[in-house]
Amino acid sequence: MPDDPFAPAGETTLDPHDWEALRELGHRMVDEMLEYQRSVRERPVWQPVPSEVKAQLQQPLPHDGVGEDAAYEAFRELVLPYPMGNIHPRFWGWVIGTGSPYGMLAEMLAAGMNPNVGGGEHGAAHVEMQVLDWCKEMLGYPREASGLLVSGGSMANLVALTAARNARAGFDVREDGVGAAPRELRVYASAEVHSSVQKAVELLGLGKRALRLVPVDDDFRIDVAALERAVEEDREDGRRPLCVVGCAGTVNTGAVDDLDALAGVCERHGLWFHVDGAFGALAALVPELEGKLRGMERADSVAFDLHKWMYMPYEAGCVLVRDEEEHRHAFSLTPDYLVHAERGIASGGAWFSDYGVQLSRGFRALKIWLTLSAYGADRFTALIRQNVAQARYLADLVEADERLELLAPVELNIVCFRFLGAADEEARDALNREIVAELHERGIAVPSVTKIRGHAALRVAITNHRSRREDFEELVRAVKRLGAELEPARHGGRLPTG
Numbered sequence: 001m002p003d004d005p006f007a008p009a010g011e012t013t014l015d016p017h018d019w020e021a022l023r024e025l026g027h028r029m030v031d032e033m034l035e036y037q038r039s040v041r042e043r044p045v046w047q048p049v050p051s052e053v054k055a056q057l058q059q060p061l062p063h064d065g066v067g068e069d070a071a072y073e074a075f076r077e078l079v080l081p082y083p084m085g086n087i088h089p090r091f092w093g094w095v096i097g098t099g100s101p102y103g104m105l106a107e108m109l110a111a112g113m114n115p116n117v118g119g120g121e122h123g124a125a126h127v128e129m130q131v132l133d134w135c136k137e138m139l140g141y142p143r144e145a146s147g148l149l150v151s152g153g154s155m156a157n158l159v160a161l162t163a164a165r166n167a168r169a170g171f172d173v174r175e176d177g178v179g180a181a182p183r184e185l186r187v188y189a190s191a192e193v194h195s196s197v198q199k200a201v202e203l204l205g206l207g208k209r210a211l212r213l214v215p216v217d218d219d220f221r222i223d224v225a226a227l228e229r230a231v232e233e234d235r236e237d238g239r240r241p242l243c244v245v246g247c248a249g250t251v252n253t254g255a256v257d258d259l260d261a262l263a264g265v266c267e268r269h270g271l272w273f274h275v276d277g278a279f280g281a282l283a284a285l286v287p288e289l290e291g292k293l294r295g296m297e298r299a300d301s302v303a304f305d306l307h308k309w310m311y312m313p314y315e316a317g318c319v320l321v322r323d324e325e326e327h328r329h330a331f332s333l334t335p336d337y338l339v340h341a342e343r344g345i346a347s348g349g350a351w352f353s354d355y356g357v358q359l360s361r362g363f364r365a366l367k368i369w370l371t372l373s374a375y376g377a378d379r380f381t382a383l384i385r386q387n388v389a390q391a392r393y394l395a396d397l398v399e400a401d402e403r404l405e406l407l408a409p410v411e412l413n414i415v416c417f418r419f420l421g422a423a424d425e426e427a428r429d430a431l432n433r434e435i436v437a438e439l440h441e442r443g444i445a446v447p448s449v450t451k452i453r454g455h456a457a458l459r460v461a462i463t464n465h466r467s468r469r470e471d472f473e474e475l476v477r478a479v480k481r482l483g484a485e486l487e488p489a490r491h492g493g494r495l496p497t498g
Ligand SMILES: *Cc1c(COP(=O)(O)O)cnc(C)c1O
Pocket: 095, 151, 152, 153, 154, 155, 194, 196, 249, 250, 251, 276, 277, 278, 279, 305, 317
């Protein structure tokens, strides 16, 4: 008879064989990661991953482990030297946050406790409730609203638009499905809306066509009159308008729609008003900027990120929904094995899984709770204000230079500009793209590229607590140096300026 592999002989565990040795390794990890963060300014922003390293990261599944120390060494050699770069003071690509040293330690504590915050009566659930209340307070949103921490803005938009669809479809979407819609459903947003809104509309089964993109004005804000006409037109044509998505900080230029006017349109037409404030909603913390967001407090739902302009480690997004019942009705599902109890762990009011897609959920709230507790909201007000001041400073540097052109108004923390070289528009676009690639590859700085009114633009989005004014001076110097260097060789010489 073969040995029974399920016999109880050699039980094992993932607890360390030698706790002292792991403790020592853990202390080294903490020391080395804090040092890595302290010294980040001294390294290039980004470096390509060498092909030998990529090859080493394509090994078959290890059946016998190398041990904790050797595995950590592999991380130090193969992973740590090739970061995305977003914790560096000169990283401003897309809209990507930096995290913080204290946030990193908080993540370690969260993983140590490792609760499942799908629901139940335990400390982590109460921390999340506390953090949600703080989020409402930071945004000036009604305290009775419900909310949920999610992976990020994309998930927050999906959760909010699910609630919007179900609340305003006019039939029971959960029971009958979108196929039962007697009329075509419609969602409205400006042409500058983030792609995650389209993704959400598609995932909700409405089809891309259901997202009607409304033109923007010269400042990239939604044309409210055109929106209202579109809603009326769709009504007359027998469609059913559901929801308007307002942008509080567009991803391209940081433009903020007239949210108060959008709230008015939604009220008049009985539509759900959602605000995508992924980064811009946090400008509500700054008294001088708060006015730009007037009307956000009237929204039926708001999506925003704490891993962008609150500098939390990934992942941390948040959705707030004004009407708790509508929020819960979109997601709540309680099979026998999840029945909420009167007593024990399964009691308590915080069943987060009733408000979103995830059942199992990590302890995202801890890093937010600890960081806000440690530094206070005013520190974040100061940092957000500082990033806006830096954006204005960069815009001034650009405008003061005849070889650079500012391509969009600086509403919040995003600056779009280009180098005015090359003989024609096409070559100029190529030159600006090449400048960005060189900035990345030489490890100098990371802006990203976008198109503004058809022109390739360097786009600098500042959600970085490590940046200093001198970093923007260095960026401008480098762009001009690279422009001058690359232009004659490949882009047909300079245009006469003037
Ligand atoms: C980043 C962003 C999103 C998506 O958020 P994720 O956290 O990346 O999922 C949505 N809208 C806007 C305006 C954004 O900037």
